[in-house]
Amino acid sequence: MGLLVLLLSQRWIAGLFDGHPALQAFATIFVAICVQAMPFLVLGVLISGAIAAFVPPAFWTRALPANTALAVPVAASAGALLPGCECASVPIAGGLVARGVAPSAALAFLLSAPAINPVVLVATSVAFPGRPMMVLARFVASLATAIVVGWLWARFGRAGWMKPSPRPDLSGMHRFDAFRTSVQHDFLSAGGYLVVGGLTAAALNVLVPREWLQAVAGHAVFSVLFMAGLAVILAICSEADAFVAASLTQFSLTSRLTFLVVGPTVDVKLIAMQTGAFGRSFAMRFAPMTFVTAILVSVAVGAWLL
Amino acid sequence: MQSVLLVLLGGALLRLSLSGAYQNYVKPGLGVYLTLSGAILAVLGVWGAVRSGQPAEASEHEDDGHGHGPGGTRAAWLLLLPVLTVFLIAPPPLGAFAADRTRSSIPPPADSAAALPVLPKPDPVDIGVVDFALRAVWDDGKTLAGRTVRMVGFVTPAPGGGWYLTKMQISCCAADAQPFRIRTIGAPAFATDTWVEVVGSWVPGGGTQRDDAIPNVKVATVVQVRRPTNPYE
Numbered sequence: 001m002g003l004l005v006l007l008l009s010q011r012w013i014a015g016l017f018d019g020h021p022a023l024q025a026f027a028t029i030f031v032a033i034c035v036q037a038m039p040f041l042v043l044g045v046l047i048s049g050a051i052a053a054f055v056p057p058a059f060w061t062r063a064l065p066a067n068t069a070l071a072v073p074v075a076a077s078a079g080a081l082l083p084g085c086e087c088a089s090v091p092i093a094g095g096l097v098a099r100g101v102a103p104s105a106a107l108a109f110l111l112s113a114p115a116i117n118p119v120v121l122v123a124t125s126v127a128f129p130g131r132p133m134m135v136l137a138r139f140v141a142s143l144a145t146a147i148v149v150g151w152l153w154a155r156f157g158r159a160g161w162m163k164p165s166p167r168p169d170l171s172g173m174h175r176f177d178a179f180r181t182s183v184q185h186d187f188l189s190a191g192g193y194l195v196v197g198g199l200t201a202a203a204l205n206v207l208v209p210r211e212w213l214q215a216v217a218g219h220a221v222f223s224v225l226f227m228a229g230l231a232v233i234l235a236i237c238s239e240a241d242a243f244v245a246a247s248l249t250q251f252s253l254t255s256r257l258t259f260l261v262v263g264p265t266v267d268v269k270l271i272a273m274q275t276g277a278f279g280r281s282f283a284m285r286f287a288p289m290t291f292v293t294a295i296l297v298s299v300a301v302g303a304w305l306l
Numbered sequence: 307m308q309s310v311l312l313v314l315l316g317g318a319l320l321r322l323s324l325s326g327a328y329q330n331y332v333k334p335g336l337g338v339y340l341t342l343s344g345a346i347l348a349v350l351g352v353w354g355a356v357r358s359g360q361p362a363e364a365s366e367h368e369d370d371g372h373g374h375g376p377g378g379t380r381a382a383w384l385l386l387l388p389v390l391t392v393f394l395i396a397p398p399p400l401g402a403f404a405a406d407r408t409r410s411s412i413p414p415p416a417d418s419a420a421a422l423p424v425l426p427k428p429d430p431v432d433i434g435v436v437d438f439a440l441r442a443v444w445d446d447g448k449t450l451a452g453r454t455v456r457m458v459g460f461v462t463p464a465p466g467g468g469w470y471l472t473k474m475q476i477s478c479c480a481a482d483a484q485p486f487r488i489r490t491i492g493a494p495a496f497a498t499d500t501w502v503e504v505v506g507s508w509v510p511g512g513g514t515q516r517d518d519a520i521p522n523v524k525v526a527t528v529v530q531v532r533r534p535t536n537p538y539e
């Protein structure tokens with residue numbers, strides 16, 4: 001019945017958007033962000049479901065060093081193995097924490113995976129032809145950010161800040177049922193928050209005037225901060241952000257590096273998804289800490305390599 | 307209950323990818339992965355519905371299905387928003403509004419030392435707006451001079467009258483779209499956002515070796531056309 005009403009009112013609803021190009025662009029970008037994320041989200045929840053159902057928790061205690069200070073860089077480097085973007089790594093990190101992996105190590109993986117995998121690095125080299133140092137700088141700065149934030153979390157993080165979303169109890173289930181239950185739960189919960197992030201990013205994309213770009217481009221400090229902020233509000237997939245950074249030629253290379261390092265670790269879509277996976281009190285602390293670390297590391301690496 | 311959500315979402319992805327409409331939002335290369343994701347979600351949804359239909363499972367699923375804690379699965383119902391947007395509004399690809407918000411930026415070609423390949427004969431040769439702009443600006447129009455080209459794009463108003471033939475380039479999805487503009491010379495007026503096919507030839511004067519240059523095309527004929535399945539480059 002409800003469906004019938006919706007179908008009958010389709011013309012009327014579509015008509016509301018006609019003649020409002022800003023509203024249409026908003027809807028287009030919102031759908032684009034959601035559609036674009038789906039294959040990566042599905043890949044991520046399949047992997048996290050497989051981890052939950054088929055990998056015994058004892059595996060992680062053997063695979064990762066018991067010493068957290070060592071486990072963080074190992075987990076961060078393992079991020080290079082996951083060819084995806086940030087939508088895939090959030091559910092995987094959630095699954096790792098649920099399986100008893102040290103949160104700081106899982107978070108290091110969460111931050112590094114979308115930024116240092118081969119697909120993203122190749123995309124970066126294509127976007128910045130003739131500038132191989134940009135690829136190296138991105139790899140070094142992103143890996144360093146992930147490790148530093150992991151260590152900071154290991155040292156200063158409190159267990160109470162992280163409230164992983166209640167997960168279905170898989171004990172006693174047949175393994176394939178456990179897999180299905182876990183995949184469905186992870187997909188639906190991450191997907192809901194992806195929609196929140198997509199709405200925010202699409203709104204900001206349409207509302208923030210681009211003239212602001214010109215105004216700050218020439219200023220060394222402001223341009224870095226501005227590009228960091230732009231990465232947060234645009235929430236572009238890490239496999240595409242290099243092309244956008246390459247087109248912003250009025251900005252310095254270091255400020256564009258900051259854009260590439262901040263984007264895959266902190267943006268409105270990710271903050272929403274992290275809130276969903278680990279709770280609000282976690283995201284409120286983790287996102288600003290990562291943001292500041294990413295900027296400082298990018299400026300340092302930019303001064304050294306670019 | 308939330309299994310229905312998976313089936314709906316899977317169905318929406320399958321419909322978008324199989325009809326080709328997904329190209330209004332993301333790169334064509336993503337199509338096969340969207341079909342795959344849609345099929346996986348639909349199968350998961352059906353599988354879940356079948357399992358939770360069994361009496362032994364039903365009570366257990368009611369418990370964890372509607373979580374009340376922070377980040378509970380109630381947020382999942384938000385996934386209906388993109389599904390409804392796709393089916394009810396079917397937003398069109400980005401057009402003049404989005405293009406006008408961003409300045410032109412034509413990046414230099416990947417390998418600036420290599421000569422650009424000569425355009426195939428005979429004239430008029432079909433060429434993308436991005437390719438045309440690249441050849442005009444970063445190769446000083448060498449491979450365009452004396453040739454007649456045919457391009458498809460949409461109309462955006464040019465400051466001071468006339469219009470640009472415009473196309474958006476996307477790397478992944480519409481959120482990262484960048485406009486490419488070509489100034490049309492000697493063309494009749496068209497409404498903004500009209501899709502047109504232009505036959506014409508490159509004329510110098512738009513500037514070269516600068517990423518903010520806007521090349522010129524002297525228009526011989528221009529006709530309105532249907533929007534292409536892939537509206538981006």
